[in-house]
Each structure stands twice: as structure tokens, then as C-alpha cells.
Amino acid sequence: MPATDLKRADAASPGGGDDISSGLDALESPSAPAARRAAKKAVAPLAAIVFVLVVWQLAYALDVLSTLPSPASVAGELGDLWRDGTLLPALGHSLERCVFGFAASVLVGAPLGLLVYRYALVRTVIAPVLSAFQSLPAAALVPLAVIALGESESAVYAVVLLGAVPSISMGLASALDQIPPLLRRAGVTMGATGLRAVRKVLLPAALPGLVSALRQGWTFGWRALMTAELITATPLPGVGQVLNAGKESASFTLIVAAVIVILAIGVLVEALIFGPIERRVLRDRGLTGPK
Amino acid sequence: MTSTSVTRAAAAPAVRLAGATKRFGDALVLDRIDLDVAEGEFVCLLGASGCGKSTLLNLAAGLDRPTAGTVTAGAARPALMFQEHALFPWLTAGGNVELALELGGLDRKERRAEAERLLALVRLSGAHGKRIHEMSGGMRQRVALARALAQGSQLLLMDEPFAALDAITRDVLHEVLTDVWEKRRLSVIFVTHNVREAVRLGQRVVLLSSRPGRIAREWQVGIPYPRRIEDHDVAELSLEITGHLREEIRRHARH
Structure with a gap:
């Protein structure tokens, strides 16, 4: 069999050059950097939290704002919300809407971004509309959605989608635009065409930009959701409704507690999901991301 | 001649x-x-x-x-090779070669072994799992050569x-x-x-x-x-x- 002949021939290389090439390889490969930033990583957010708490407590002690509740009273309020069974269901409802809303936004936004990238006609017609929606505040969308769909879950979802989809599709389209032509050409040379080119070359090449687009889509969707929950009326429980209850009862403590919950979710999603994904994606490509 | x-x-x-x-x-x-x-x-x-x-x-x-x-x-x-290596930075050296094999229609099971063989041919045995950015210019061009060979063209x-x-x-x-x-x-x-x-x-x-x-x-x-x-x-x-x-x-x- 020629195949076995080839195997044997491949295994044996003429002497001399091997040593030089492996010597060069060893000299020119950087040694792997030691992973010792783990402790640092945990310290930074903790320091930020302590900093905020100290400033807050100081402002309370100096009575900078007469209505400002103390950190302790807000913590107590959060404890009450937890015990009386308001916090967890509200969180559950909001997160459920955000997760499903975000998933739907990805399913709509990613293909739309591909179409904008691929077809000049789609770009001409749809891209300006998407850009326009990107600059539209969610607060302006809520009345529209409520009138069109009633005070319902669908109205909330519509607001989340309109908040997230434009960011995802425009972000993906611009990430695809930035793929080096040489990589596309290499893909074509290797026979990656059509959907295979999308799956094997274009999407992986655009992944860093795609992750940024998804993060921005999530942020916009989350903000839009809070706005929607705040503005639409009672049948839709959620964190936004807790905020609204604070406003109705003029309880600064409750409002600050709700804001902290909303903030915490944003921070946690970034720290546990988008941050690690982005670091991984950038590290694999030898690009230095945020440390 | x-x-x-x-x-x-x-x-x-x-x-x-x-x-x-x-x-x-x-x-x-x-x-x-x-x-x-x-x-x-x-x-x-x-x-x-x-x-x-x-x-x-x-x-x-x-x-x-x-x-x-x-x-x-x-x-x-x-198969084409350029002055720039044009390797895909999201794949390892072996991953790049295996992708060319995959696009050429080789079975999943056989890809790994064939990629190892091609890397050995360009004197890069053991570099299968290396990231592109971890390699020198000469190593990258050898991976690019292995990938070009993986297309199976004469x-x-x-x-x-x-x-x-x-x-x-x-x-x-x-x-x-x-x-x-x-x-x-x-x-x-x-x-x-x-x-x-x-x-x-x-x-x-x-x-x-x-x-x-x-x-x-x-x-x-x-x-x-x-x-x-x-x-x-x-x-x-x-x-x-x-x-x-x-x-x-x-x-x-x-x-």
C-alpha cells in the first residue's frame, strides 16, 4: 500500500535539520504564564463593595441627605423582603422574563446580523432601522407595546426584544465586517462555503465581537425589562414591581433595596457569565482582554 | 535535465x-x-x-x-500558502489541520491521527494542542504547510x-x-x-x-x-x- 509507504517515509526525516528546527522551536515558544491572578480577581470586586459601603455609611453618618437610609436598614429591608416571600418570586419572574427574552433576542438577532452582513439590500434597508431602535430608550417603547399588546407578558417581551435585538444584530454584523479578508480567503481555499463557511469560519472569527454584542444585548434587554416592569401595572410581578412599590409607598429604604437587587443581578451576570466567556475567547486567540 | x-x-x-x-x-x-x-x-x-x-x-x-x-x-x-500564515487563531495547530481534513470529508475518527501525521511531516510532532499565538513565525508557516497538505491536493x-x-x-x-x-x-x-x-x-x-x-x-x-x-x-x-x-x-x- 502506498499509504503505509508514505507513513514510513514521513516518520524518517534526514538528520541534522531536525535538531536545528526543534532547537529553534524551543527557543521561540514563550513559556506558559503562571496563573496567579485568581486571588487578585476575587479581591477587586470585594474592595469595590467595601468602598461603596464605607462611603454610604459615611454619608449617612454625616447626614448628607436627610432621606438617605442607612446600609443597615436597607439590609434589614432586604431581609424582610426575603422572609415575607416577596423577593424570591419577584426575582424569579424578572429573571425568567430576561432569560427567555434574551434567548429569543439571540434567535432573532443573530440571524438578522448575518443577513445584514451578507446581503447589501438587507443592510441598506434594515440596518438604519436597527440603529435607530438602538438609540431609542426603553421608556419610549413601553407605552407603544402596552397599547399594541395590552398590559401583558407579551408587551414586556416585546420591549425586551426591541431593546436587545438591535444591539445583537448590529454588533454581530460589525464583528463579521472586521474579519480579516485573508482568513475568509483561507476558508474558501479549504472549501468552506455557504453554511459551512458561516459555522466553521465566519462565526468563530467573529466570536469576540459576538460576545460583546451579546453582552450589550443582555444589558439593554435587562434595562428594558426593568423599565417595562416599572411602568406596566400590577398583574406582572417582578423586581421592577418591588421598585414601583417603594415609589408608591414613598419608602426610600425599599427603593434602595430594589436598586441593589437590580444592580447585583447585573454585576453577577457580568462576573459569572460574560466576563469569563470573554476572557476565555480572548485568551484562546492570544488577544489581551481586560485583566 | x-x-x-x-x-x-x-x-x-x-x-x-x-x-x-x-x-x-x-x-x-x-x-x-x-x-x-x-x-x-x-x-x-x-x-x-x-x-x-x-x-x-x-x-x-x-x-x-x-x-x-x-x-x-x-x-x-x-492548496494555497501565503506570506501571512492565515491560520485560524481560535483553533489549535492540530485544530487547523483537522478542519482542513474535515472540509475535505475525512471521518472524525481518522482526523486526529492524520493531523498528527501531517504535523510530524513538517517536524512539529507534539504541537497538536499549541495555540497559534504561542508559536514562532517558522512554526506557524509549518502548520500552514501541514494544513495546505491536509487539503489532499497534489x-x-x-x-x-x-x-x-x-x-x-x-x-x-x-x-x-x-x-x-x-x-x-x-x-x-x-x-x-x-x-x-x-x-x-x-x-x-x-x-x-x-x-x-x-x-x-x-x-x-x-x-x-x-x-x-x-x-x-x-x-x-x-x-x-x-x-x-x-x-x-x-x-x-x-x-
């Missing part, structure tokens, strides 16, 4: 350009190029800037069509693939390339502006004139392999060819 080239020409060539002409707008880039590359032949294309070397390679690769004349290639999809088109490497690394890559060429019986068109490199590598050196690109002269290189770039014969022929290359460039100064 002449007798072998006659027998070679009798077989179907790996690539045949017959009166191939290429214009971009009004600019005549290639003018009636006649070039046969035989199966298993190593041809180096040499010329100053603007001689249309890369255009010629694109025609041979089927990435572009001639304005007039014909280009016939035996291989359906020739025709390899190379566009100044070693131009950005330092002299010692380039030396090693010359050795790897001629080694692979002999083992795999590939047909190679190697574009370069480096005369010594052309003589070191090629069985035949084709000198192109500039603006428009025409075949100015050809040399059969009778120096037996393995050659080294500092060999006396290589230096001597390089000197002769450099003289002609300079003449070609000088012609432009007069006009």
Missing part, C-alpha cells in the same frame, strides 16, 4: 497556462503566459515587484479567470511563504518543504523575489519581466538535491539569474 523535461511534458501537466493574459481595467498585468508545470515538478516564479506573480498564482489556483487564454489545472482545489501554490522569516528559520523551512515535496511527490509553484531561494528550491526557475508580466527566461536547475542555500552551484546560478533580473529592472528605468 532537458531529456527529463521532455518526458515530463508528455504526461498531463499539473497546471497548464496557455496564452494566459490578465488585464485589470486598462492595465495589462500578464501578457500571453505559456507555462506548463509537470506532475511532481517544483517550479519557482521569480520577478521584481509588479511582475504579476501573485496574479499568476491566483489564475493557477482558480481564484481568478484569465482575460484571454486558458488555464487548466488537474487538481480541483489546489498541487501546492505558494506566494512568498517564507518572505517574513529570518534567514535561519527560512533555511529550516526550505529543508522541510523540499522534504515534503519529495515524499509526497507534489507539484509546486513557488513565487518569490529571492533569487537564491528560487535556485535552492526549484527544479526550474522562471523569470518574469515586469509590466506587463511576461516570461523573460527559464532555467533548468540541474543541481542535485539535497541542496543548501550556501552551496557553490546555487550561488553561481543565482548570480547569473540575478544579472538577468537586474537587466529586466533596468529596462524599466530607460522607459
